[in-house]
Amino acid sequence: MHGYGQYILKRLGQFVLVVFVGISITFFVTHLTPIDPVETTISAAAAFGSTSPEAIAMLRETLRELYGTEGNVIQQYVTFWGRILQGDFGPSLSAFPTPVSELIARALPWTIGLLVTATIIAWVLGNILGGLAGYYRSNVLLKMSGVLAMGLHPIPYYIVAFVLLILFAYVWPIFPLSGGYRMNLAPRWDATFILSVLYHSILPALSLILVGLGSWFMGMRALVSNIVTEDYVQYAELGGVNRRRILSRYVMRNALVPQMTGLAMSLGAIFNGAIITEEVFGYPGIGSLLVDAVHAGDYSLVLGITTISIVSVAAAVLIIDLAYPLLDPRVKVA
Amino acid sequence: MTTLTQPGAGAAMATPDASVRPVLSVEDLRAYYVLDLFGVKREVRAVDDISIRIMPNEIYGIAGESSSGKTSLIKTIAGAIQPPLTVVGGKVHFDFRGKSIDLYSGAPADLDAIRWRHLSYIMQGSMNVLNPVRRVRQAFIDFAARHIAAPSRRAFEEVVVAHLDRLHLSPHVLDAYPHELSGGMRQRVTIALATVCKPEFIIADEPTTALDVVVQKRVLAMIREVQREIGSSLLFVTHDMSVHANLCDRLGIMYAGRLVEEGATSDLFASPKHPYTQHLISSLPRIGDRTPREGLKGTPPNLADPPPGCRFHPRCPMAMEVCRTVVPPFVTAGKGRRVACFAAEPETIPDGIANATRSIAA
CATH class of the missing domain: 1.10.3720.10 (MetI-like)
Structure with a gap:
C-alpha cells in the first residue's frame, strides 16, 4: 500500500493547488469590479439622513476593517486568506451584519x-x-x-x-x-x-x-x-x-x-x-x-458561495480520484 | 448412431473400434451470415455443407487461411453464434458421457448446463478473455464453481490450486489481476480455466497465434499434456500448419467455407491429395531446402458470391472444365481419408459433361 499512500499525497497536493488557484482567481475578479462595498454601505447609510464627515470617516474605517478591504489589493488578499482559513467570509452586505458563513450554512x-x-x-x-x-x-x-x-x-x-x-x-x-x-x-x-x-x-x-x-x-x-x-x-x-x-x-x-x-x-x-x-x-x-x-x-456573499463551490468541486474530484484505483485495478497508483 | 448422408464418413476414422461413439458429429452443417441490407438479402456462406466426426481422446485440427470460415465453423459447433450468423441446415450433435445434445434441432438446448462441464472453449485472442477489473480467482469461481462439487469455497479452491499445480502454475496467479500477468501467462491461465472441470470436449481457436515461438511451444505442450491427462477430445483451429503437424491426430483442411480434405495428420502431410492441401504443405519451410516457396495466385473467393463448382477452381493449377460447374463431392479416398477434388478422384466426375477433363488452367 506504499504506492497508494503516495498516490493519496499527490492527489491531496493537487486538491490544495486547485482550491488555492480557484479561490485566488475569484478574489481578484471580484475585486476588479468597480463596486466598492464600503462606499455602497456608506451611501446607503448616508441616505437615511445627514451624517457628520467624522462619523462617515469612522464608519468607513470600521467597515474597511470589517470587510477586509484595508490597504492595497495584496494586503487585502493576505487578510482574505487569513479569514477564509478560519471559515470566516465576513459579514453579508445585503443581510448586514449576518456573517456570510451563517447564510451559507443555512x-x-x-x-x-x-x-x-x-x-x-x-x-x-x-x-x-x-x-x-x-x-x-x-x-x-x-x-x-x-x-x-x-x-x-x-x-x-x-x-x-x-x-x-x-x-x-x-x-x-x-x-x-x-x-x-x-x-x-x-x-x-x-x-x-x-x-x-x-x-x-x-x-x-x-x-x-x-x-x-x-x-x-x-x-x-x-x-x-x-x-x-x-x-x-x-x-x-x-x-x-x-x-x-x-x-x-x-x-x-x-x-x-x-x-x-x-x-x-x-x-x-x-x-x-x-x-x-x-x-x-x-x-x-x-x-x-x-x-x-x-x-x-x-460581493462578500458571492465570494463565499463561489469559494464553497470551488472547494466542493475539487473535493468531489479528489474523492473520485482516491476511489479510482479501488474501482479499476489497472489505474497506476504510483 | 445416425447415418451420414455423405458416403465414407464412417465411424472408423482414427479409432477403428466401431463401438466407440464420436463425441461430436457434425452433419451437413451450413451456417450463413444472413444479411438484410435495406431489403437486399445477402448470404455469406461461411460454413457450407460440413460433416465432421470427432472421437473421444482425439485431437482434430482444422486448417485453412484467414476468412476460410474456421472461426464461424467452431462458433457454430460451440453454439456461440449470434445473428447475422445463422444455421441454415444440418446438425451438430454432442454425445457426452451420460448426456447427448443436439444443438440446432428441436427445442433450444440447455447449453449452460453442459458448458465448461462437458464443453469448454479456449478462445481466439485469449489474451483479453479475462475480466480486467476482477482477480483471476473470480474467473475460476464464475466459470467452474457450479460444476465442481465442493463442500466449501475453500475446498473448491483446493481443487483449483491442485489443477494449477498440475499445469505448473503458481497458485499466486489467483490473486493477480489479468493485466498483472504476461501474455503467455494469461494464455496458460486461460487453458487452466478451460480445463479445470475436465471437460470431454475442448475447442481451441487459434490459442497460440498471438504468442512468440518459445511461449507457443510451451503452451502447446501444456495443451497436449492436459488433453492427455483428462482424455478429452480437442478441436484445434489454427492457420499454422506446423502447429497442426506437431499436435493433431487428424486434420481437416478448409477452403472458402468447405472442407476440402481430411485425414490422419501424417498421411495428409505425406501425400496430400487436394491441390490446395498440397500448396499449404509445400509452402512450409523445410530445413536445408532453399528453393523459393511459391505463393498461391489469386485470393480466396468472396463468400457472398462464391464461384460455381469447386470453390478452389479459379486458383487451382489442375482445374478442369468440370470443376467450373460441378461441386466435387467429399468422398472417401483411402483409409480415413476424405477429399473433395475431381483431379484427385476422377471417378467422381459425373457422366455426360462435355470436355469434362479438359484443363482450364492458364
Whole structure:
C-alpha cells in the first residue's frame, strides 16, 4: 500500500493547488469590479439622513476593517486568506451584519439535500436502466424507456421544470408551488417537518431526475453495447456463467469506471444546477442565495458561495480520484 | 448412431473400434451470415455443407487461411453464434458421457448446463478473455464453481490450486489481476480455466497465434499434456500448419467455407491429395531446402458470391472444365481419408459433361 499512500499525497497536493488557484482567481475578479462595498454601505447609510464627515470617516474605517478591504489589493488578499482559513467570509452586505458563513450554512443543507439526492437517484436509475437496455437489446420495454429518455433529454431543463410546475402545482395542484417546507412550520427534527420537506422536494427532485436520467441512460447504454462485444464478456457467455452475474460483474462493473467520473463531475457541478432549480421552485438553497446576492451587489456573499463551490468541486474530484484505483485495478497508483 | 448422408464418413476414422461413439458429429452443417441490407438479402456462406466426426481422446485440427470460415465453423459447433450468423441446415450433435445434445434441432438446448462441464472453449485472442477489473480467482469461481462439487469455497479452491499445480502454475496467479500477468501467462491461465472441470470436449481457436515461438511451444505442450491427462477430445483451429503437424491426430483442411480434405495428420502431410492441401504443405519451410516457396495466385473467393463448382477452381493449377460447374463431392479416398477434388478422384466426375477433363488452367 506504499504506492497508494503516495498516490493519496499527490492527489491531496493537487486538491490544495486547485482550491488555492480557484479561490485566488475569484478574489481578484471580484475585486476588479468597480463596486466598492464600503462606499455602497456608506451611501446607503448616508441616505437615511445627514451624517457628520467624522462619523462617515469612522464608519468607513470600521467597515474597511470589517470587510477586509484595508490597504492595497495584496494586503487585502493576505487578510482574505487569513479569514477564509478560519471559515470566516465576513459579514453579508445585503443581510448586514449576518456573517456570510451563517447564510451559507443555512442554505447549504437544502441544496445538498435536494441536488445531491436527485443527482444520485438519476445516476443510479439511469445506469441500471441504461445497462439493462444495452445488455438486453431486444426487450421492448427497455427500448421504449430508451426512446423516452432520448426524447426528454434534449428538452431544456427549465422547460421541464416549468411544465412540471404548471401541471402538478397549478393545473392539478397536488404539489406546492414553491418553498422548501410549509410556511407555518418551524424547522425542527420532527416527523411533520421532515414530511413537509420531502413533500416540497418531490417536484424539484423529479425535474432533476427526469432530465439527468437521460444522459446517464444513454451514456451507460452506449458503454454497455461496446462492452458486450469485448472478449471477456463473450467468453463468460461461452462459459455458461450466470447471465445476471455477467451483467453485473462483467458488463456493468467495467462500465462503471467512466460513469463514476461523470458522477463526480456532476456532483461537483450541482451549484450550477442549483441556480435554475431553486429559482423556478422557490427553494431556499445556495442557488437562490447566490441570485439574491448578485442582485444586491453583495460581493462578500458571492465570494463565499463561489469559494464553497470551488472547494466542493475539487473535493468531489479528489474523492473520485482516491476511489479510482479501488474501482479499476489497472489505474497506476504510483 | 445416425447415418451420414455423405458416403465414407464412417465411424472408423482414427479409432477403428466401431463401438466407440464420436463425441461430436457434425452433419451437413451450413451456417450463413444472413444479411438484410435495406431489403437486399445477402448470404455469406461461411460454413457450407460440413460433416465432421470427432472421437473421444482425439485431437482434430482444422486448417485453412484467414476468412476460410474456421472461426464461424467452431462458433457454430460451440453454439456461440449470434445473428447475422445463422444455421441454415444440418446438425451438430454432442454425445457426452451420460448426456447427448443436439444443438440446432428441436427445442433450444440447455447449453449452460453442459458448458465448461462437458464443453469448454479456449478462445481466439485469449489474451483479453479475462475480466480486467476482477482477480483471476473470480474467473475460476464464475466459470467452474457450479460444476465442481465442493463442500466449501475453500475446498473448491483446493481443487483449483491442485489443477494449477498440475499445469505448473503458481497458485499466486489467483490473486493477480489479468493485466498483472504476461501474455503467455494469461494464455496458460486461460487453458487452466478451460480445463479445470475436465471437460470431454475442448475447442481451441487459434490459442497460440498471438504468442512468440518459445511461449507457443510451451503452451502447446501444456495443451497436449492436459488433453492427455483428462482424455478429452480437442478441436484445434489454427492457420499454422506446423502447429497442426506437431499436435493433431487428424486434420481437416478448409477452403472458402468447405472442407476440402481430411485425414490422419501424417498421411495428409505425406501425400496430400487436394491441390490446395498440397500448396499449404509445400509452402512450409523445410530445413536445408532453399528453393523459393511459391505463393498461391489469386485470393480466396468472396463468400457472398462464391464461384460455381469447386470453390478452389479459379486458383487451382489442375482445374478442369468440370470443376467450373460441378461441386466435387467429399468422398472417401483411402483409409480415413476424405477429399473433395475431381483431379484427385476422377471417378467422381459425373457422366455426360462435355470436355469434362479438359484443363482450364492458364
